[in-house]
Amino acid sequence: MKEIVQKAGDRSQKVVEWKAPEELRELMDLDPTAVGETHEKLLMRLQDIIKYSVKTGHPRFVNQLFSSLDPYGLAGQIVTDALNTSQYTYETAPVFTLMEETVLKTMRTCIGYTEGNGIFCPGGSLSNIMAVNCARHFMFPQTKKTGMFGLPPLVIYTSELAHYSIKKAGYLLGFGDDNVKLVKTDELGKIIPEDLERQIQETIDEGCTPFMIVATAGTTVFGAFDPIDKMADVAQKYGLWYHVDGAWGGGVLMSKKHRDMMKGVDRADSVTWNPHKLLGVPQQCSCFLTKHVNILQQCHRADAKYLFQKDKFYDTSYDTGDKTFQCGRKVDVLKFWLMWKAKGSEGFEQHIDKLFDNTRYIVEKLKQREGFRMVVNEPDCTNVCFWYVPPSLRNMPEDEEFWNRLHTVAPKVKEGMIRDGTMMITYQPQKDLVNFFRLVLQNSATTYEDMDFFIDEIERLGKFL
Amino acid sequence: MKEIVQKAGDRSQKVVEWKAPEELRELMDLDPTAVGETHEKLLMRLQDIIKYSVKTGHPRFVNQLFSSLDPYGLAGQIVTDALNTSQYTYETAPVFTLMEETVLKTMRTCIGYTEGNGIFCPGGSLSNIMAVNCARHFMFPQTKKTGMFGLPPLVIYTSELAHYSIKKAGYLLGFGDDNVKLVKTDELGKIIPEDLERQIQETIDEGCTPFMIVATAGTTVFGAFDPIDKMADVAQKYGLWYHVDGAWGGGVLMSKKHRDMMKGVDRADSVTWNPHKLLGVPQQCSCFLTKHVNILQQCHRADAKYLFQKDKFYDTSYDTGDKTFQCGRKVDVLKFWLMWKAKGSEGFEQHIDKLFDNTRYIVEKLKQREGFRMVVNEPDCTNVCFWYVPPSLRNMPEDEEFWNRLHTVAPKVKEGMIRDGTMMITYQPQKDLVNFFRLVLQNSATTYEDMDFFIDEIERLGKFL
Ligand SMILES: Cc1ncc(COP(=O)(O)O)c(C=O)c1O
Ligand SMILES: Cc1ncc(COP(=O)(O)O)c(C=O)c1O
Numbered sequence: 001m002k003e004i005v006q007k008a009g010d011r012s013q014k015v016v017e018w019k020a021p022e023e024l025r026e027l028m029d030l031d032p033t034a035v036g037e038t039h040e041k042l043l044m045r046l047q048d049i050i051k052y053s054v055k056t057g058h059p060r061f062v063n064q065l066f067s068s069l070d071p072y073g074l075a076g077q078i079v080t081d082a083l084n085t086s087q088y089t090y091e092t093a094p095v096f097t098l099m100e101e102t103v104l105k106t107m108r109t110c111i112g113y114t115e116g117n118g119i120f121c122p123g124g125s126l127s128n129i130m131a132v133n134c135a136r137h138f139m140f141p142q143t144k145k146t147g148m149f150g151l152p153p154l155v156i157y158t159s160e161l162a163h164y165s166i167k168k169a170g171y172l173l174g175f176g177d178d179n180v181k182l183v184k185t186d187e188l189g190k191i192i193p194e195d196l197e198r199q200i201q202e203t204i205d206e207g208c209t210p211f212m213i214v215a216t217a218g219t220t221v222f223g224a225f226d227p228i229d230k231m232a233d234v235a236q237k238y239g240l241w242y243h244v245d246g247a248w249g250g251g252v253l254m255s256k257k258h259r260d261m262m263k264g265v266d267r268a269d270s271v272t273w274n275p276h277k278l279l280g281v282p283q284q285c286s287c288f289l290t291k292h293v294n295i296l297q298q299c300h301r302a303d304a305k306y307l308f309q310k311d312k313f314y315d316t317s318y319d320t321g322d323k324t325f326q327c328g329r330k331v332d333v334l335k336f337w338l339m340w341k342a343k344g345s346e347g348f349e350q351h352i353d354k355l356f357d358n359t360r361y362i363v364e365k366l367k368q369r370e371g372f373r374m375v376v377n378e379p380d381c382t383n384v385c386f387w388y389v390p391p392s393l394r395n396m397p398e399d400e401e402f403w404n405r406l407h408t409v410a411p412k413v414k415e416g417m418i419r420d421g422t423m424m425i426t427y428q429p430q431k432d433l434v435n436f437f438r439l440v441l442q443n444s445a446t447t448y449e450d451m452d453f454f455i456d457e458i459e460r461l462g463k464f465l
Numbered sequence: 466m467k468e469i470v471q472k473a474g475d476r477s478q479k480v481v482e483w484k485a486p487e488e489l490r491e492l493m494d495l496d497p498t499a500v501g502e503t504h505e506k507l508l509m510r511l512q513d514i515i516k517y518s519v520k521t522g523h524p525r526f527v528n529q530l531f532s533s534l535d536p537y538g539l540a541g542q543i544v545t546d547a548l549n550t551s552q553y554t555y556e557t558a559p560v561f562t563l564m565e566e567t568v569l570k571t572m573r574t575c576i577g578y579t580e581g582n583g584i585f586c587p588g589g590s591l592s593n594i595m596a597v598n599c600a601r602h603f604m605f606p607q608t609k610k611t612g613m614f615g616l617p618p619l620v621i622y623t624s625e626l627a628h629y630s631i632k633k634a635g636y637l638l639g640f641g642d643d644n645v646k647l648v649k650t651d652e653l654g655k656i657i658p659e660d661l662e663r664q665i666q667e668t669i670d671e672g673c674t675p676f677m678i679v680a681t682a683g684t685t686v687f688g689a690f691d692p693i694d695k696m697a698d699v700a701q702k703y704g705l706w707y708h709v710d711g712a713w714g715g716g717v718l719m720s721k722k723h724r725d726m727m728k729g730v731d732r733a734d735s736v737t738w739n740p741h742k743l744l745g746v747p748q749q750c751s752c753f754l755t756k757h758v759n760i761l762q763q764c765h766r767a768d769a770k771y772l773f774q775k776d777k778f779y780d781t782s783y784d785t786g787d788k789t790f791q792c793g794r795k796v797d798v799l800k801f802w803l804m805w806k807a808k809g810s811e812g813f814e815q816h817i818d819k820l821f822d823n824t825r826y827i828v829e830k831l832k833q834r835e836g837f838r839m840v841v842n843e844p845d846c847t848n849v850c851f852w853y854v855p856p857s858l859r860n861m862p863e864d865e866e867f868w869n870r871l872h873t874v875a876p877k878v879k880e881g882m883i884r885d886g887t888m889m890i891t892y893q894p895q896k897d898l899v900n901f902f903r904l905v906l907q908n909s910a911t912t913y914e915d916m917d918f919f920i921d922e923i924e925r926l927g928k929f930l
Contacts, residue, residue, distance in 0.1 A: 016559075021783050024559055030567040032802070036809040042537070045806065046544060049799070052560050056550050064557060066793070069549050072507070079511060081542045084534050084747050085521045091883070092529060094481075094489055095517050102495040122587035125792045133637055147641030149618045153611075164769040168790045171765070172598055174639025176612030221771050276793075282549050284795050300636070302629040306686050306893040306903070311873075313880040318486050325633045327590045328531070328741070330749050334514070337497070341510065344501040408776075415778040418556070428771040438771070 011450075014421030015058045017051055024052060059446050060423035060453070065220065065248050065277045068443035072342040073282040076335030086328040087120075088307060088321030090314060093331065097318050100333045103340070107273065108289055110253040112266030117296050118289040119323050120332045124247030125165035127272035127288040128214075130324070132156065132169045134270060134290060135212040135241035137299035144299070148174050155203045156180045158214035159191045159226060161430070163245060166214055179208070185431075188376060189224030191215065196234055212241045217262050218249020218278075221430050221438055223381030225249060229264030236267075244268040247286065249381050251278030254345060255352040261380060266291075278355070278382070278442060279348055281336045296323040354444040355382045362439070362451040369455060370394075371463075375436045382441040387434075388413065388458050390465040407434035409465050416461035423457055476915075479886030480523045482516055489517060524911050525888035525918070530685065530713050530742045533908035537807040538747040541800030551793040552585075553772060553786030555779060558796065562783050565798045568805070572738065573754055575718040577731030582761050583754040584788050585797045589712030590630035592737035592753040593679075595789070597621065597634045599735060599755060600677040600706035602764035609764070613639050620668045621645045623679035624656045624691060626895070628710060631679055644673075650896075653841060654689030656680065661699055677706045682727050683714020683743075686895050686903055688846030690714060694729030701732070709733040712751065714846050716743030719810060720817040726845060731756075743820070743847070743907060744813055746801045761788040819909040820847045827904070827916040834920060835859075836928075840901045847906040852899075853878065853923050855930040872899035874930050881926035888922055 019027060028048060037045075055061060057069030087093045087100070104118035121127040136143055140151065148154070154175060158166045160182040170180035181203070184195040200210045213235045215226040228244060235242035244265050250273030252258040253265070265271060270290040275281040290296065301322040308319050321327065340348070359382045366372045366386050371394065375385035388409060396402045410427035417423050425439045439454060484492060493513060502510075520526060522534030552558045552565070569583035586592040601608055605616065613619070619640060623631045625647040635645035646668070649660040665675045678700045680691040693709060700707035709730050715738030717723040718730070730736060735755040740746040755761065766787040773784050786792065805813070824847045831837045831851050836859065840850035853874060861867045875892035882888050890904050904919060 019559065020779055021555060021559070021563065025563055028560065028563065030564050030802070032568065032571050032805040032810060034810045036807050036812050042803065042807055046540070046803075049544065049560050050548065053548050054550060054557050054559070056548065056557070064551065066549075066551065069547070074546060074549075075511070077546045078543055079514065081539060081546065081747060082534070083515065083518050083521065084531075084539075085519060086529065086531065086748055090486060091889075092519050092521070094484065094486070094519070095493065095514050098486065098490055098493065099495050103497065106497050122591075122795070123791050123793045125790060126587075129637075129790065136639075143639065143641060144636050145642045147618060147635075147644050148613045148639040149616055149641075149644075151614055153614045163792070164767040165790075165792055167767050168765065170612075171609050172594075172638060172790050174601075174608065174613040176608060176614075177610045179612050179614075282546060283551055284793055300633065302632050304629040305895065306891070309876070309893055309900075311876045311900070313876065313883075314485055325590060325594065325630075325637045326588050327628070327630055328588045328749055330587070337495070338507065338511075340497040342501050342507055345497060345499045347501050411774070411776045411778065418778075424556075426771070428774055430770065435774075435776070 011059060013055060013058065015061050015424050016054045016418060016421050018418050018421060019052060028052070054424070059443055059450050062439050062441065062446070062454070063424035063426045065440055066283060066442065068280050068445060070280055070282065070339055072339045073280070073335040076338035077282050080331045080334045085331060087331050088319065088327060088329060090318035091312070096331045096333055097320060099337050100320070103333055103337055104287060104289065107287060111271055111289060113289070113291045115293055116289060116291040117293050117323070118287055119296060119320065121286050121288050121324070122330065123284050124272050124274045124286045125168060127247065127286045128165045128245055129169045129172060130288040131214070131243040131270045131272060132173050132212065133325070134292070134295045134299050135243065136173065138241055138292065138295055139211045153179050153208040154211045155208050156212045156214065157183055157196055157199060157210070159183055159185055159216050159219065161185050161189050161219045161222065161224065162214060162216050163220045163247065166245070185224070188380070189219055189222035191226040191231065193227060193230045193234060196231065200234070200238055210238055210240055212243065214243045214245055217244050217246035217265070218381045220248060221383065221428060222376050222385060223249065223379050223383030225261045225380045228262055229267070232264045232267035242268045244271045247272045247274040248277050250274065251352055254279070254348040256349065257353055258356060275336045278352065280351065280442065280444070281339060285332045285336050300324055351444045355441050358382070358441045358446055358451065359384060361448055362454070365451065365455060371459065372455065375433060384439045384441070385436050387436045388462050390462050392465065403434050409462055410435040410437055412465055413458055413462045417457065423454060425454065476524060478520060478523065480526050480889050481519045481883060481886045483883050483886060484517060493517070519889070524908055524915050527904050527906065527911070527919070528889035528891045530905055531748060531907065533745050533910060535745050535747065535804055537804045538745070538800040541803035542747050545796045545799045550796060552796050553784065553792060553794060555783035556777070561796045561798055562785060564802050565785070568798055568802055569752060569754065572752060576736055576754060578754070578756045580758055581754060581756040582758050582788070583752055584761060584785065586751050586753050586789070587795065588749050589737050589739045589751045590633060592712065592751050593630045593710055594634045594637060595753040596708040596735045596737060597638050597677065599757070599760045599764050600708065601638065603706055603757065603760055604676045618644050618673040619676045620673050621677045621679065622648055622661055622664060622675070624648055624650055624681050624684065626650050626654050626684045626687065626689065627679060627681050628685045628712065631710070650689070653845070654684055654687035656691040656696065658692060658695045658699060661696065665699070665703055675703055675705055677708065679708045679710055682709050682711035682730065683846045685713060686848065686893060687841050687850060688714065688844050688848030690726045690845045693727055694732070697729045697732035707733045709736045712737045712739040713742050715739065716817055719744070719813040721814065722818055723821060740801050743817065745816065745907065745909070746804060750797045750801050765789055816909045820906050823847070823906045823911055823916065824849060826913055827919070830916065830920060836924065837920065840898060849904045849906065850901050852901045853927050855927050857930065868899050874927055875900040875902055877930055878923055878927045882922065888919060890919065
């Protein structure tokens with residue numbers, strides 16, 4: 001264990017010791033067996049597991065919206081595991097019940113809510129599901145009793161570049177794909193408010209019922225912040241529930257310098273914010289926050305008598321279990337709380353400011369370097385999206401063939417970096433843009449040298465393509 | 466950390482150092498601060514957190530459907546935390562992708578499925594939600610596109626003693642409370658198949674559409690196993706999706722002696738099984754298993770291009786992320802796998818057999834002891850439900866006053882045990898029965914002496930009531 005932690009920051013280690021699925025299966029003998037094994041054998045197995053797992057704490061793992069391994073976060077996680085409790089009643093989780101309440105309250109203050117409620121969910125997707133469920137209950141409380149049968153289609157609006165969890169929430173909650181409308185975005189990837197309003201009108205004209213708008217504060221690929229304040233105007237005008245998905249970008253609220261990107265967020269009915277992303281808290285740590293004090297309880301309560309006995313000898317309003325659709329719930333607050341106590345809000349602020357500074361650094365470098373080309377010239381967040389154009393393509397006319405060939409570059413460079421284990425950066429197409437790299441800065445231990453390395457390494461792997 | 470683990474099994478320690486919410490808040494200073502704190506201060510804080518948290522690993526914590534702290538389970542959890550990854554693509558979680566596949570396959574074999582699929586979910590409630598979603602998609606695939614608007618009400622049937630997560634799944638997925646029908650149970654707490662069929666007929670007569678039956682294998686309070694095979698007949702007759710919620714009791718499948726309680730489970734379309742309950746795996750570890758190979762993917766896929774690129778250089782059928790409504794997903798398999806490798810299937814079998822043996826022991830004792838009275842005479846599972854009748858009530862006629870007074874006994878005894886910190890056993894009313902104790906045996910380290918202690922302690926706390 002110590003070994004993983006110590007090696008995590010060590011740049012001379014590989015990020016990944018790549019094996020294809022078939023090879024790895026051969027190597028590892030994963031089948032459960034009838035008879036137990038010795039300690040020595042188990043330790044060897046653990047070493048193999050560690051060896052072939054991706055080192056997500058490595059400074060050169062910039063593949064996802066999470067990375068790094070905070071020592072306080074890890075300590076908090078380990079104490080959580082050793083205490084092995086479930087967070088539904090005060091009785092079984094007294095400390096964590098109060099801790100969750102306090103942390104959520106402070107987060108609401110960051111948003112600018114004067115009152116409200118919230119809960120930790122196992123991931124941002126579930127926080128977004130929670131948002132859709134609260135919105136539905138707020139607008140159509142009868143659905144809890146009679147369901148959605150017989151209602152005219154209820155419609156949600158979000159960005160065409162929103163995270164797919166909004167779509168998935170739409171399926172799951174019974175709205176269907178057709179009733180999650182995707183609003184057009186501009187060249188920076190931000191929602192065009194006029195298109196939002198046009199689509200709402202269209203829904204009304206078709207006899208369907210708009211009920212919810214979802215803005216994204218930090219889109220998954222571009223890191224774009226939707227125009228939160230303007231969209232709040234639209235939500236207000238039509239009387240719709242307004243949710244801001246700040247799963248990725250929410251962390252900027254901790255920085256005086258950058259929090260203005262979320263101006264107007266206090267007007268939202270609810271917010272998703274994942275400290276496990278921009279703030280670097282270990283997986284997983286996601287919060288759903290709302291300005292409505294009672295909605296979570298109203299929407300989810302089932303009053304199970306075996307858990308939420310009303311004749312308990314303490315104030316049962318501390319039994320939080322009926323605020324969610326979960327029953328057993330892992331404690332996700334301690335690791336975040338411990339990091340907060342250790343660094344202070346100041347520490348988180350410095351972390352955020354450093355990430356944005358790193359972003360400026362690498363963006364400048366990329367703009368100057370031959371063969372690199374920005375997809376988004378001035379990123380809102382710490383997502384850096386760019387193409388690498390190998391020499392063989394540099395003098396071509398930018399016709400279909402050019403783009404088709406450029407489309408194949410990123411996957412090949414990615415394959416190279418994974419086989420060599422030197423770094424991990426993801427790529428994807430988006431809208432009508434061919435495959436480009438998305439490098440995400442989320443670890444404040446990433447140095448300028450690391451960023452120079454990323455650029456050199458892409459060139460090394462791609463220059464003969 | 467070591468301290469928690471070592472103390473976990475120590476009977477001389479209190480199970481809980483009780484403080485009411487207001488007192489605890491005073492004691493702990495939980496507010497996040499602007500400036501960070503020193504290591505010493507943080508360590509003291511961690512000690513307080515541990516002190517005031519419930520020792521769920523204590524042999525005298527029999528309050529919930531989880532307890533104990535398996536050292537291999539904890540080791541697996543800690544390695545998981547240190548690796549801090551997310552399980553959606555093979556690329557970020559190669560080892561855990563294969564491990565999950567292998568473990569789920571072995572679990573399907575325990576059920577008796579010859580093929581199928583599955584996924585780990587953050588808790589049994591979410592596994593049950595998954596079941597309802599798969600059932601809906603299987604029966605009405607168009608709902609993914611158009612939602613439930615315009616359909617006649619679709620109806621789910623489950624036991625009046627089923628876990629409340631089925632109701633909550635009903636709200637969340639848009640069916641509404643009215644369309645989760647509760648089937649009557651007999652005096653042992655098992656579904657009466659005739660009432661199930663009667664209700665299905667009633668639904669059809671009303672012009673609504675039955676689509677799903679949920680059996681419970683081990684109800685939350687009584688531990689009753691519904692007649693799984695007979696209910697399968699009904700499901701088959703009407704062509705409905707058949708789900709078995711074995712969140713609690715599923716572990717009996719590991720025991721040759723006890724697995725017959727789930728006879729017919731291989732006929733179910735899907736099964737929820739929480740290794741974190743009867744098998745003693747640390748929180749949380751819950752599996753959704755289905756005999757339908759493609760349903761999870763069909764039902765949940767959104768094909769996000771940024772994560773599930775089809776031009777990757779490896780077989781992307783290993784990218785499991787689109788099998789669920791989550792995006793980031795914590796690794797829950799390693800702790801279970803490590804326990805399995807350490808003990809072997811044999812070890813789990815012995816664990817289960819020991820729990821049932823303990824149950825027999827305490828049931829016999831309770832039957833013999835004056836003042837104790839069984840609620841369920843011969844429990845199916847390891848839930849032991851009983852009343853304690855204090856001497857002051859023993860010679861009363863069993864009229865309304867008797868029951869009203871008996872109803873107040875368990876809460877007072879519970880208060881006493883928590884204030885003294887000697888043990889934790891829960892109580893609840895159910896159906897028309899007044900408050901009774903439910904003692905759950907789930908830790909194979911519980912000894913006969915512990916069980917004698919439970920009985921003596923209840924008597925000590927209750928005899929003057
Ligand atoms: C904008 C946005 N929302 C929601 C999510 C979902 O968060 P999680 O992976 O914790 O479910 C993501 C994940 O990348 C995201 O980028
Ligand atoms: C029968 C049954 N099903 C489902 C659940 C829900 O499991 P979880 O607490 O993991 O959500 C429980 C929990 O007690 C249960 O007893």
